[in-house]
Amino acid sequence: MKMRAAVLEQFGEPLVVQEVDLRDPGPDEVLVRLVACGVCHTDMYTASGVDPSGYAPTVLGHEGGGVVEKVGDKVSSVAPGDHVVTLFSPQCRECVHCVDERTNLCMAIREQQGKGYLPDGTTRLHRGDEDIRHFMGTSTFAEYTVMPEIALAKVDPEAPMDGACLFACGLSTGLGAAMNTAKVREGSTCVIFGAGMVGLGAVAGARLQGAERIICVDLSPERLELAKGQGATDLFEGGPGVVDRILEETGGFGADYTFEATGNVKVMQQAVEAARMAWGLCTVAGVAGKGETLDVVPRLLITGRRIAGSSFGGVKGRDGVPKLVDLWMEGKIDVDPFISHKITLDEVNKGFELMEAQDGIRSVIEFN
Ligand SMILES: NC(=O)c1ccc[n+]([C@@H]2O[C@H](COP(=O)([O-])OP(=O)(O)OC[C@H]3O[C@@H](n4cnc5c(N)ncnc54)[C@H](O)[C@@H]3O)[C@@H](O)[C@H]2O)c1
Ligand SMILES: [Zn+2]
Numbered sequence: 001m002k003m004r005a006a007v008l009e010q011f012g013e014p015l016v017v018q019e020v021d022l023r024d025p026g027p028d029e030v031l032v033r034l035v036a037c038g039v040c041h042t043d044m045y046t047a048s049g050v051d052p053s054g055y056a057p058t059v060l061g062h063e064g065g066g067v068v069e070k071v072g073d074k075v076s077s078v079a080p081g082d083h084v085v086t087l088f089s090p091q092c093r094e095c096v097h098c099v100d101e102r103t104n105l106c107m108a109i110r111e112q113q114g115k116g117y118l119p120d121g122t123t124r125l126h127r128g129d130e131d132i133r134h135f136m137g138t139s140t141f142a143e144y145t146v147m148p149e150i151a152l153a154k155v156d157p158e159a160p161m162d163g164a165c166l167f168a169c170g171l172s173t174g175l176g177a178a179m180n181t182a183k184v185r186e187g188s189t190c191v192i193f194g195a196g197m198v199g200l201g202a203v204a205g206a207r208l209q210g211a212e213r214i215i216c217v218d219l220s221p222e223r224l225e226l227a228k229g230q231g232a233t234d235l236f237e238g239g240p241g242v243v244d245r246i247l248e249e250t251g252g253f254g255a256d257y258t259f260e261a262t263g264n265v266k267v268m269q270q271a272v273e274a275a276r277m278a279w280g281l282c283t284v285a286g287v288a289g290k291g292e293t294l295d296v297v298p299r300l301l302i303t304g305r306r307i308a309g310s311s312f313g314g315v316k317g318r319d320g321v322p323k324l325v326d327l328w329m330e331g332k333i334d335v336d337p338f339i340s341h342k343i344t345l346d347e348v349n350k351g352f353e354l355m356e357a358q359d360g361i362r363s364v365i366e367f368n
């Protein structure tokens, strides 16, 4: 079939919205009609050419929400008409990681996905004779996508897609960091560094876990104001003095849980240093630049602090994302403030510009 999609033709150049071809889904695959898709840093990072594993041409986009149109012969968990959120982090429910509660890092299709192919090593995207590679196994800057069944989370059909799509990446990452990775305890003190989509999700997650004190640290007053709306009790300006301030405010000990959601290794270091001696847990969600390292004084660890990394918030996508969407539908998560701009597919490059200007949290593409 023919459809419109935003293609990354050349690194560092604007995406080109054009007509491309999409082949039918294979036996384990699903054709999804996109309804909404968030524009995320990872899309822009790949488009810029800085990502060493990037490739072109490819159709970017990974924060998709849509409706199932058609399924392959072997597909049983979704059917035409179902509402789904796309998962760049799939859940096969069979691999050594999927059957273990300690991780969400499914191994089933990692290798082919990383190279831009569907699990059988081919693409469904093409234009004439030329194959176009898939991005993150999702390629949701397009009117339609074909994805493996194991990479789709079936969600409440009542959930508006412009909000549901945010659970495909940043929002679930932040919520999950607090709820799954750190498993924040009731009555605890949390510090969240960074008030973007991920950090704000972590603020909400800490609140849902019953944290008593939630300190959010950012450089932007507007973003800190959004953190207040998600349940932050204290708003601190980031910078060199912020660890001392956190220690002062926590009886000299530090916080029970800290979260890093900036991608800056200096801030990661602050998050470790702001964690409480004896049991403080620092959860790192930010993605650092290639080759950067985290500097930690080992004594901080011997005296009881721990560091954990969190990918997609430790959320096993097919099981976890529908539950998070349900929390939203029950009124426990306020998603509207994250939808800063609504744009069309043709305006996708404007979504990148708004992100670069730190104008709002998310631009969401709406498809007709
Ligand atoms: N682990 C995962 O699975 C996963 C998923 C999605 C995104 N991420 C990563 O999470 C990070 C955050 O993503 P986002 O979409 O929220 O980004 P964002 O750019 O919207 O937010 C980052 C925030 O950090 C703030 N900040 C910058 N320097 C700071 C400092 N010194 N002190 C305090 N705050 C500071 C910025 O003002 C901004 O509000 C990125 O590195 C992103 O790549 C990770
Ligand atoms: Zn993302």
Ligand SMILES: [Zn+2]
Pocket (backbone or CB within 6 Å): 090, 091, 092, 093, 094, 095, 096, 097, 098, 105, 106, 107, 108
């Ligand atoms: Zn698996």
